[in-house]
Amino acid sequence: MFRALVLEDQTLMRLALMNEVQASFEKCVVLGAETLNIATVELQNDHFDLVVIDPGLPGFDPTSQDDRIAVVDRIIEASPGAIHVVVTGSDNPCEADGFRRIGAAAYVGKTGLAPGVFSNVLDDISSKGFSLRLSRAVMTKPDYRFSALTPREQEAVDMMARRAPGVKRTAIFSLMADRLAIAPGSAEKYYKQARAKLMRQGHRLPRGL
Amino acid sequence: MFRALVLEDQTLMRLALMNEVQASFEKCVVLGAETLNIATVELQNDHFDLVVIDPGLPGFDPTSQDDRIAVVDRIIEASPGAIHVVVTGSDNPCEADGFRRIGAAAYVGKTGLAPGVFSNVLDDISSKGFSLRLSRAVMTKPDYRFSALTPREQEAVDMMARRAPGVKRTAIFSLMADRLAIAPGSAEKYYKQARAKLMRQGHRLPRGL
DNA sequence: AAAACTAGGGATGGTCCCATCCCTAGTTTG
């Protein structure tokens, strides 16, 4: 059984990271720790295969490079058999190199860390030994979330809303079919159903329908 | 239709916050913006009832108090009719007061911001006009997440694992029943089913079974 | 004009999860 631990003080982020880890492995256990103390205790009592660390913990000076390194270093020494992924909000290439030197297998900025990216990070580690993902803002449109839609319908709307200008709807349906591993006809159905729901509720639709 | 906008650069956190907002309203639309620019455009084009802001955006100096205030101030001026909630990782009482003065209705630290807390923040705003939730680490045990469990089963395990010493299991089943609005017998069932699954898979169970 | 894209709608079977109720049987506790 694959065992992972996520050390991150921000609760919503910790839960989200735990989800990402879980989504990356068929069968696994993921522990979430809010503090270095909790994490240290767990690392002493059990073996872990993967540890995700945000070095910006409370009780440490967020501007002190030494503190940040110290946190990660303590974790790495406490779990020599694990893969270590550093996740941070204030990422920079210099710090990435520092963490790499002390044994981290990945350095990931939170801004670019979207659902699904974590799996790619793990793939990078497997193939290249190290994964570096620095933050950069790439969004040009907002995300929309409608409470009336099912997850599939929401996905359909998302992908259609992000469609580049000039791209046919049919092309998007094919793309959706590939990504979700369903038939293009089904993708089309979800989109149309979603659109109809929103119209019925009197929504102003996002640009691009 | 209730309309909300979440301005937060970290993708996973933005999506989590959008979920929290969505969970707080029966029917709503939630937009997520990664940058101040995207948010500004949306605020110009549409009316919003609620805006959630993390002032620690890329392109601004995270240590500059002026920059942080400026971001929130621009948003508040661009959406005079909305309720404004400031969410930040590096929270302190002094800054809270600053944001309150310029018109924010809530100041929330990310560390204590767990699923469901956002609703409480909104309740505070309704009843008292302002909500202040500063971060503090309160966890003493880690969270466990098992990939084999359904959400209900996972909840049952969570609540049981957090049980205070000496508390009877039956008491927990009643508590679960209250929180999830189900029969205590059902709560018991979920817990036992979850436990059985984990045993079958050869898991080491968390302390407290 | 033919082909493709658009925008709706109806019907169906399957799966997973939710919630409930009922059953046995060993161990603690009052």
Next chain:
DNA sequence: CAAACTAGGGATGGGACCATCCCTAGTTTT
């Protein structure tokens, strides 16, 4: 001892969502 807590298990109905296939009909492109 009786009552309550513990630890399993089986069966059932309902609901939401998934995925597919089929239908009509107007518009646009080739």
